[in-house]
């Protein structure tokens with residue numbers, strides 16, 4: 001049957017453009033109109049920061065489609081610089097302003113898709129109007145225009161976009177100061193996992209001000225909350241976004257507790273003729289089913305497709321969101337999926353944390369570099385609750401495998417049996433993912449016990465001694481305060497000296513310490529392995545936020 005309904009889509013970028021193209025592929029007869037306030041459709045928002053450094057040199061490469069190309073390919077009626085002012089749900093009409101012609105008109109819809117995105121948050125501080133945001137092509141053009149005159153830039157906010165802006169502005173030759181209110185960068189990661197990014201920024205000459213905010217912007221300077229002034233010809237706000245629910249709220253559509261539009265699992269709002277997708281809507285969290293805002297392109301695109309399916313009368317179901325995300329900061333990448341330790345602690349959920357520091361590929365093949373991976377699992381059934389990784393290479397692959405495992409409902413011990421592509425330039429016969437499975441199995445079976453870095457002080461207070469089983473050379477380069485050094489290969493010669501105490505044993509990453517704890521226990525000496533070893537501990541020295549929250553459960557041992 002030919003479907004002649006008129007579908008109007010508000011917002012022509014990620015979610016809106018996906019919905020429009022999918023709809024046309026499903027129906028040749030529908031009238032499809034896309035209304036976009038800005039001058040551009042189907043823009044590669046995620047690529048905007050890379051034009052600042054000319055990594056993406058041609059601005060045109062960010063414009064994936066034009067109204068003309070969408071008309072030719074999909075017979076879409078795309079109207080840029082057309083802003084929807086309001087929705088009349090009873091009459092099923094929109095009030096639209098054509099910003100080019102300067103006139104308003106009414107537009108009827110049979111089905112309406114809202115994909116208006118999110119609005120960058122600008123702090124209410126004196127001089128805020130001098131700051132810039134980076135959300136669309138117009139913002140980018142404004143920023144590029146300022147760059148020519150600027151020497152010093154302050155980026156406010158150490159999240160994904162703040163980090164990308166800082167990196168690319170530095171690459172563009174500017175002096176960059178990154179100001180972040182929290183005591184770590186990239187809040188979706190736990191502090192010890194974010195630390196390598198901070199080091200990488202500093203290594204490239206970006207000044208990082210953690211635990212501070214910008215309280216005033218004046219010509220050429222920004223004032224921090226402790227009174228210091230920082231040179232700032234340009235200030236970039238990247239402190240987050242809030243869902244753009246204004247049109248929806250004005251039309252009486254339901255908004256959720258996080259301020260996003262409420263939709264069902266077909267992306268339909270509480271009005272049967274209106275769907276909503278992307279950054280503007282609330283998602284369902286995969287772990288606990290709570291309302292969440294995950295402003296990510298993958299989700300917006302998926303939701304756009306599913307909304308189109310639903311409008312076309314096809315089966316459609318959007319699955320819960322797990323927040324898988326990645327960022328590159330100079331030579332390092334960091335990625336995450338699911339929940340982090342901070343969030344698990346905050347809700348008092350039991351978890352088991354495993355830190356590993358494997359090579360991204362076989363150590364004997366040139367160029368191998370160390371990764372840091374953290375996985376959080378349910379100690380009862382091994383369900384994977386979340387994971388994070390940071391390193392130079394192979395971060396994306398590991399987090400994507402874990403994200404897929406989570407979606408498929410695999411447990412941590414199932415990771416042992418994943419057959420992953422291997423040759424020396426790419427991985428190891430025992431891939432870091434398989435190793436996580438081995439460690440999880442050892443911990444869950446109680447084969448060995450471990451403790452977490454945040455338990456060190458408490459264990460020391462109860463009489464446990466720190467035993468460093470690395471080589472003397474490694475020990476001389478730095479150690480955890482209070483540790484005694486007995487290299488693992490000399491341990492058997494010192495058993496009598498060690499008897500009579502309990503030991504928290506560590507090495508560089510946990511492998512030699514596992515051998516040592518098993519040896520000590522075989523000789524009747526109580527021992528636990530320090531999870532992630534010296535490498536994780538070193539990354540936690542300025543990471544105080546975790547310590548403030550009571551520990552629920554951290555047990556286990558490391559072995560691969």
Ligand code: FAD
Nearest residue numbers: 011013014015037045046084116117278279295296297300
């Ligand atoms: P948008 O893509 O923002 O589109 C909304 C559109 O609606 C806008 O063009 C707006 O002009 C239009 N609009 C709003 N109101 C009206 C109205 N009343 N009338 C007409 N038009 C209207 N995500 C990732 O997953 N990975 C990344 O690496 C990544 N990097 C990013 C980098 C930057 C700099 C930015 C800004 C975002 C990045 N994102 C990234 C997020 C990603 O771009 C968004 O999640 C995605 O674009 C959301 O899609 P959307 O359709 O909901 O909204």
